Amino acid sequence: MDEERQAFRGGRVGDPSPTSGRAWEGVIRRYRDLLPVNDTTPVVTLNEGGTPLLHAARLSERVGADVFLKIEGANPTGSFKDRGMTLAISKALEEGARAVVCASTGNTSASAAAYAARAGMTCAVLIPEGHIALGKLAQALVHGARVLQVRGNFDAALEIVRRLPDHAPVVVVNSVNPYRIDGQKSGAFEIVDALGDAPDLHCIPVGNAGNITAYWKGYCEYRAAGLATRVPRMLGFQAAGAAPIVDGHVVENPETIATAIRIGNPASWYPATAAASESGGAIAKVTDEEILAAYRLLAVEESVFSEAASAASVAGLLRTPVPAGARVVCVLTGHGLNDPDLAISQVSVPAAVDATFDAVLDALAL
Numbered sequence: 001m002d003e004e005r006q007a008f009r010g011g012r013v014g015d016p017s018p019t020s021g022r023a024w025e026g027v028i029r030r031y032r033d034l035l036p037v038n039d040t041t042p043v044v045t046l047n048e049g050g051t052p053l054l055h056a057a058r059l060s061e062r063v064g065a066d067v068f069l070k071i072e073g074a075n076p077t078g079s080f081k082d083r084g085m086t087l088a089i090s091k092a093l094e095e096g097a098r099a100v101v102c103a104s105t106g107n108t109s110a111s112a113a114a115y116a117a118r119a120g121m122t123c124a125v126l127i128p129e130g131h132i133a134l135g136k137l138a139q140a141l142v143h144g145a146r147v148l149q150v151r152g153n154f155d156a157a158l159e160i161v162r163r164l165p166d167h168a169p170v171v172v173v174n175s176v177n178p179y180r181i182d183g184q185k186s187g188a189f190e191i192v193d194a195l196g197d198a199p200d201l202h203c204i205p206v207g208n209a210g211n212i213t214a215y216w217k218g219y220c221e222y223r224a225a226g227l228a229t230r231v232p233r234m235l236g237f238q239a240a241g242a243a244p245i246v247d248g249h250v251v252e253n254p255e256t257i258a259t260a261i262r263i264g265n266p267a268s269w270y271p272a273t274a275a276a277s278e279s280g281g282a283i284a285k286v287t288d289e290e291i292l293a294a295y296r297l298l299a300v301e302e303s304v305f306s307e308a309a310s311a312a313s314v315a316g317l318l319r320t321p322v323p324a325g326a327r328v329v330c331v332l333t334g335h336g337l338n339d340p341d342l343a344i345s346q347v348s349v350p351a352a353v354d355a356t357f358d359a360v361l362d363a364l365a366l
């Protein structure tokens with residue numbers, strides 16, 4: 001097997017990756033040397049990370065490039081948030097915290113609730129009333145978080161959350177917590193480990209802008225450590241109705257079908273623009289129609305059920321001129337099952353038939 005294929009099968013020789021004979025134990029143990037942990041840091045993990053990097057044959061053909069999908073919906077709570085939450089909760093525990101809090105469009109709250117429960121901590125979450133997908137709300141509730149619906153949007157909720165530590169013994173686990181970014185950068189490490197080097201282009205949805213910041217940090221650190229020879233151009237995509245970075249101003253009332261990125265004042269605004277400009281990339285916007293078209297295309301042509309916000313990365317790729325044969329990675333940030341209502345709204349309801357052989361044969365029209 002040549003070196004590149006060997007790398008693609010799971011890390012370098014000697015790495016404690018799944019193919020080297022040792023079980024995957026989550027991102028802290030896998031990337032310990034590049035994370036702010038020491039021997040006494042408790043590791044609160046659900047064995048997150050180690051997600052598939054799937055080659056997308058039909059998408060590659062469409063755009064004339066070599067496209068890979070980083071399937072972050074395969075994380076324990078169904079999104080990339082687990083990469084950052086394992087570190088944020090571990091460090092909070094190390095520092096003696098008993099409670100954590102976050103504002104969330106859904107996935108952060110699901111992840112915080114799960115990891116806090118694992119650590120035996122109280123978890124409080126603030127979510128925008130009526131704008132959080134059912135699968136995410138269900139997770140936060142079943143893991144026992146104290147969930148409050150705020151009559152306002154994510155930005156209003158985050159503003160309140162940021163003030164709480166001044167008034168109560170609680171640690172904020174939104175991506176304003178630097179440990180979240182440090183954990184999430186492991187996604188970039190895994191991509192380089194799998195491909196043997198950084199891709200040419202990295203496409204990613206942008207909401208609160210923490211993830212694009214984290215991936216850029218990860219790629220830069222891997223290059224600095226001599227584990228990659230280059231870094232990719234970072235292409236971030238906001239939803240058109242929630243595109244403050246692209247529009248150059250705070251959006252007071254962000255609106256998009258992709259509720260995960262329904263954010264008008266991103267906390268990591270500056271580092272996200274720095275990632276785009278330093279890498280020679282850009283942050284652009286995609287319409288809800290483009291997002292939904294990419295969402296359906298991913299499901300039907302690539303068999304990947306991602307959530308709408310995730311599809312923004314592919315929607316963005318589809319409208320970007322790509323050098324022929326370029327190696328592209330699109331991050332699919334969350335699982336489609338997180339938002340069953342949206343999924344059902346995109347398809348026709350199955351017909352009901354009598355329970356007879358003939359009725360079924362007839363109706364199937366095979």
Ligand code: F0G
Binds near residue numbers: 212307
């Ligand atoms: N995709 C999904 C599925 C998300 O849940 C989020 C953010 C993003 C993309 C954008 O990532 O904020 O780092 O730019 N969700 C947050 C939450 C805001 O509360 O779950 P970002």
